[in-house]
Amino acid sequence: MVINIRPDEISSIIRKQIEGYVPEVKVVNIGTVPQVGDGIARIHGPNKVMAGELVESEDGTIGIAPNLESDNVGAVPTGDGLTIQEGGSVRATGKIAQIPVSDSFVGRVVNALAQPIDGKGQIPASEFRSIESPAPGIISRRSVYEPLQTGLIAIDSMIPIGRGQRELIIGDRQTGKTAVATDTILNQKGKNVICVYVAIGQKASSVAQVVNNFQDRGAMEYTIVVSETANSPATLQYLAPYTGAALAEYFMYRKQHTLIIHDDPSKQAQAYRQMSLLLRRPPGREAYPGDVFHSHSRLLERAAKSSLQLGEGSMTALPIVETQAGDVSAYIPTNVISITDGQIFLSADLFNAGIRPAINVGISVSRVGSAAQIKAMKQVAGKLKLELAQFAELEAFAQFASDLDKATQNQLARGQRLRELLKQSQSAPLSVEEQVATIYTGVNGYLDLLDVEQVKRFLVQLREYVTTNKPQFGEIIRSTKMFTEQAEILLKEAIKESTELFLLQEK
Ligand SMILES: Nc1ncnc2c1ncn2[C@@H]1O[C@H](COP(=O)(O)OP(=O)(O)OP(=O)(O)O)[C@@H](O)[C@H]1O
Numbered sequence: 001m002v003i004n005i006r007p008d009e010i011s012s013i014i015r016k017q018i019e020g021y022v023p024e025v026k027v028v029n030i031g032t033v034p035q036v037g038d039g040i041a042r043i044h045g046p047n048k049v050m051a052g053e054l055v056e057s058e059d060g061t062i063g064i065a066p067n068l069e070s071d072n073v074g075a076v077p078t079g080d081g082l083t084i085q086e087g088g089s090v091r092a093t094g095k096i097a098q099i100p101v102s103d104s105f106v107g108r109v110v111n112a113l114a115q116p117i118d119g120k121g122q123i124p125a126s127e128f129r130s131i132e133s134p135a136p137g138i139i140s141r142r143s144v145y146e147p148l149q150t151g152l153i154a155i156d157s158m159i160p161i162g163r164g165q166r167e168l169i170i171g172d173r174q175t176g177k178t179a180v181a182t183d184t185i186l187n188q189k190g191k192n193v194i195c196v197y198v199a200i201g202q203k204a205s206s207v208a209q210v211v212n213n214f215q216d217r218g219a220m221e222y223t224i225v226v227s228e229t230a231n232s233p234a235t236l237q238y239l240a241p242y243t244g245a246a247l248a249e250y251f252m253y254r255k256q257h258t259l260i261i262h263d264d265p266s267k268q269a270q271a272y273r274q275m276s277l278l279l280r281r282p283p284g285r286e287a288y289p290g291d292v293f294h295s296h297s298r299l300l301e302r303a304a305k306s307s308l309q310l311g312e313g314s315m316t317a318l319p320i321v322e323t324q325a326g327d328v329s330a331y332i333p334t335n336v337i338s339i340t341d342g343q344i345f346l347s348a349d350l351f352n353a354g355i356r357p358a359i360n361v362g363i364s365v366s367r368v369g370s371a372a373q374i375k376a377m378k379q380v381a382g383k384l385k386l387e388l389a390q391f392a393e394l395e396a397f398a399q400f401a402s403d404l405d406k407a408t409q410n411q412l413a414r415g416q417r418l419r420e421l422l423k424q425s426q427s428a429p430l431s432v433e434e435q436v437a438t439i440y441t442g443v444n445g446y447l448d449l450l451d452v453e454q455v456k457r458f459l460v461q462l463r464e465y466v467t468t469n470k471p472q473f474g475e476i477i478r479s480t481k482m483f484t485e486q487a488e489i490l491l492k493e494a495i496k497e498s499t500e501l502f503l504l505q506e507k
Pocket of ligand 1: 171172173174175176177178179180322356357424425426
């Protein structure tokens with residue numbers, strides 16, 4: 001075979017390529033690593049690195065540069081960083097830490113870098129969001145006015161939470177803090193709220209338990225779990241809540257309602273303390289770095305109720321903080337108390353006495369949520385708080401008195417039944433109409449005929465009776481959001497009929 005080589009054709013191709021050449025100058029900002037260890041790398045040389053910029057070492061390890069000093073940059077690798085070599089080079093990427101975001105994240109379990117860890121494959125995403133982004137300003141917000149129902153009577157009636165609010169859940173270890181938060185997620189089923197559960201520094205088994213619970217109850221359909229367990233590098237534990245907030249923001253700015261649980265920022269603060277001390281930042285109170293308040297406030301301030309122009313999406317944040325022996329005046333608890341719009345205080349004494357959820361109503365507050373409570377709840381719940389407060393006072397003083405007058409005895413009996421009414425099993429949230437029916441029954445004395453130990457059983461039966469035999473009651477509350485006369489008549493009939501039934505059964 002003879003190949004015909006035509007020099008003019010070849011030269012025209014070469015000429016075209018030369019004409020089409022666009023010189024591209026790429027400036028790479030490189031430094032060397034004089035020292036690496038304890039999860040920190042000092043980088044010498046790169047100029048113009050941004051605070052929090054991503055840096056990449058020769059072996060492909062990505063790190064974040066939080067510490068900018070005059071002659072070096074302190075960086076923390078996002079993995080264990082064991083393959084970074086002393087004397088190796090590091091490149092500044094020009095990018096601030098960011099994660100991919102998309103609707104496909106719903107139903108998945110991811111790590112602090114938004115990579116899937118549930119073994120269900122890659123998550124498609126076409127957009128990126130910075131892990132840290134500025135909180136919405138005053139003009140982009142509107143005041144909280146819609147309720148976020150937790151499904152727990154004690155909270156929804158007396159410490160109500162509104163969409164866009166930040167409410168702290170605080171208490172000693174093993175007092176049911178996580179249970180309150182997860183019940184709130186379970187209660188969002190069918191309410192069009194995307195939930196993000198951020199687990200920081202927990203045991204992997206606890207996170208697996210929470211995820212299984214969500215899966216069993218169909219809550220994963222609207223939930224994203226971000227998890228960095230206790231054995232993860234401190235950097236990732238520190239970043240996890242910001243990643244969670246970025247995912248929630250993606251939905252909030254798409255006009256959706258979101259709920260984010262940070263479980264818990266005290267462990268994040270400990271990870272941050274570890275990072276800061278290794279970076280040789282000066283230690284402050286309890287050896288935390290001076291800007292630990294700022295790190296929590298810029299995280300929680302991102303929760304908001306968006307203005308009308310921005311589409312009225314919302315991000316409700318429920319951070320959880322663990323106290324030691326009920327001490328709320330420690331550094332991190334006081335910080336987070338002052339950042340949030342109120343706190344739900346869980347007490348170990350109540351928990352051990354079998355009052356669960358162990359909410360201490362006396363010292364729990366919600367500063368904005370009452371504006372969001374529906375009218376029907378306001379109508380019945382006002383009396384509940386007052387009666388419980390009077391009961392708490394009487395109970396303390398009745399311990400010393402031997403014979404009490406009839407009125408006091410009655411008030412004590414009422415209080416005991418109301419306290420019983422607030423008890424709720426885990427993973428059994430109640431709808432708002434069920435709560436209204438329950439509270440009305442208690443505050444109007446219909447439970448006084450029963451023994452204290454019968455109350456819980458009776459209320460379960462009553463709620464079932466109302467749902468099946470008086471469905472109009474629920475319809476009225478849902479549609480008008482008011483406890484109308486008609487609703488009251490229906491409820492009174494239901495109480496009368498189911499009490500008769502209950503007493504017959506108990507005989
Ligand atoms: N309402 C409830 N009724 C019965 N048991 C409950 C209730 N709430 C929580 N519990 C149980 O109490 C235990 C502690 O709950 P949980 O893990 O939520 O507490 P925590 O304060 O988050 O604990 P930790 O200190 O480990 O974070 C769990 O075994 C949980 O099942």
